[in-house]
Amino acid sequence: xxxxxQGHIDQRLKEEAEKVARGEDVEGRYLTYFLTRTGLPxxxxxxxxxxxxxxxxxxxxxxxxxxxxxxxxxxEVQASLREEILAVMGGRRVPGAADVARMPLMKAVVKEVLRxxxxxxxxxxxxxxxxxxxxxxxxxxxxxxxxxxxxxxxNAAFFPNPDAFQPHRWLNRNEGHHPYASVPFGVxxxxxxxxxxxxxxxxxxxxxILMQFxxxxxxxxxxxxxxxMTRTLLVPESEINLQFIER
Ligand code: HEM
Numbered sequence: 001x002x003x004x005x006q007g008h009i010d011q012r013l014k015e016e017a018e019k020v021a022r023g024e025d026v027e028g029r030y031l032t033y034f035l036t037r038t039g040l041p042x043x044x045x046x047x048x049x050x051x052x053x054x055x056x057x058x059x060x061x062x063x064x065x066x067x068x069x070x071x072x073x074x075x076e077v078q079a080s081l082r083e084e085i086l087a088v089m090g091g092r093r094v095p096g097a098a099d100v101a102r103m104p105l106m107k108a109v110v111k112e113v114l115r116x117x118x119x120x121x122x123x124x125x126x127x128x129x130x131x132x133x134x135x136x137x138x139x140x141x142x143x144x145x146x147x148x149x150x151x152x153x154x155n156a157a158f159f160p161n162p163d164a165f166q167p168h169r170w171l172n173r174n175e176g177h178h179p180y181a182s183v184p185f186g187v188x189x190x191x192x193x194x195x196x197x198x199x200x201x202x203x204x205x206x207x208x209i210l211m212q213f214x215x216x217x218x219x220x221x222x223x224x225x226x227x228x229m230t231r232t233l234l235v236p237e238s239e240i241n242l243q244f245i246e247r
Contacts, residue, residue, distance in 0.1 A: 056194055058233055059119045060201055066117040067110065067206055069226060069240045070165045072215045077167060081105050082210045089211070100203040108170035110202050114184035116165060121150035121234045123186050150234065153182035213244040 035045040071078040084105045089095060100106060124146045131140050139145065154162045158181035159169065169175050185192035192198065209215070217223065218241035227237045 055192075056198075059194075060198060062117070062119040062233065062235065063110070063113060063198075063202055064205060065236065065240050066228075067113045067202065068209070068215050068242055069236075070113060070116070071109070071206075071210075072217045072242050074165055075216075077109065077165070078210065078215065081109055081206075085207045085210055089207075093211070095204055095207040097200055097204075100200065100207065103203065103207070104171060105167065106203050106206065107199075108167040109206075110199060111170045111182070112165060112167040115153045115159065115182040116163070117228050117234055118150055118153060118182070118184035119234050120184070120186075121228075121230055122146055122148045123183075149183050150230075152180075153184075155181065158182075209244075212247060214247055216243045216245060217241075218243055 035048055036042070038045075040048075071081065084103050085095070088099050088102045124144060126144050127139055127141060129141060131138060133139070152158065156162045158178050160175075169177075180187065185195045185198075221241050226240050228234045229237045
């Protein structure tokens with residue numbers, strides 16, 4: 001089990017921790033050292049590091065890129081969101097979890113971004129133990145089921161005007177949504193374990209960026225829409241270029 005007290009590793013941990021505190025890049029080594037102290041085999045440590053870095057870094061950067069892209073193309077939504085943030089913050093500069101809990105439009109914006117651009121666009125499961133019947137279809141046991149939830153979250157039967165960025169659809173009580181039509185974090189006991197921290201990271205980063213900058217499309221860009229494409233993860237087909245104007 002994890003225990004401090006082995007001189008050289010403690011020293012390295014301390015150095016890495018200080019680097020992390022200074023915001024320096026430690027390429028996951030601190031985390032690696034930390035996990036070595038759990039007594040887990042090195043193979044498990046390395047697979048955990050890879051999983052956490054892959055699952056926790058590209059997912060957030062992609063969601064941030066698409067969020068800022070859509071907000072730059074919808075200045076009226078950006079203005080309402082900024083108004084919401086400034087009202088909750090009341091002059092303070094650094095938002096925390098309790099602040100974003102009072103920002104319904106922020107949550108709607110991120111839900112809408114993940115509906116249009118679910119960074120993991122498909123999911124899979126094997127029903128291993130028994131045959132099951134779903135909607136008139138028999139699924140024999142040991143069948144691999146893959147689900148393209150990118151498609152369900154852009155299906156007009158579930159979301160009117162499905163390709164449009166309309167965060168208010170999540171705030172409109174009269175517009176009910178199928179609970180499994182947009183599932184960017186998966187569902188059930190193997191769903192994203194990082195969901196809450198991921199949402200919080202995006203809320204806090206967007207709040208701080210919007211308090212400081214007006215985000216606009218690149219004035220030298222063509223104005224053409226950037227489409228998403230699948231490269232295991234969902235990524236932009238071309239560069240997203242934005243202009244950040246200090247407020
Ligand atoms: C917007 C950001 C994120 C999205 C859209 C996302 C999405 C997903 C999805 C779709 C899955 C598979 C769920 C399933 O099979 O049902 C997953 C699994 C996972 N995610 Fe995330 N994720 C995000 C951020 C994060 C972050 C920040 C972390 C870590 C801090 C993380 C850690 C994980 C881990 C460890 C798993 C595997 C869980 C398991 O197999 O039990 N994710 N994520």
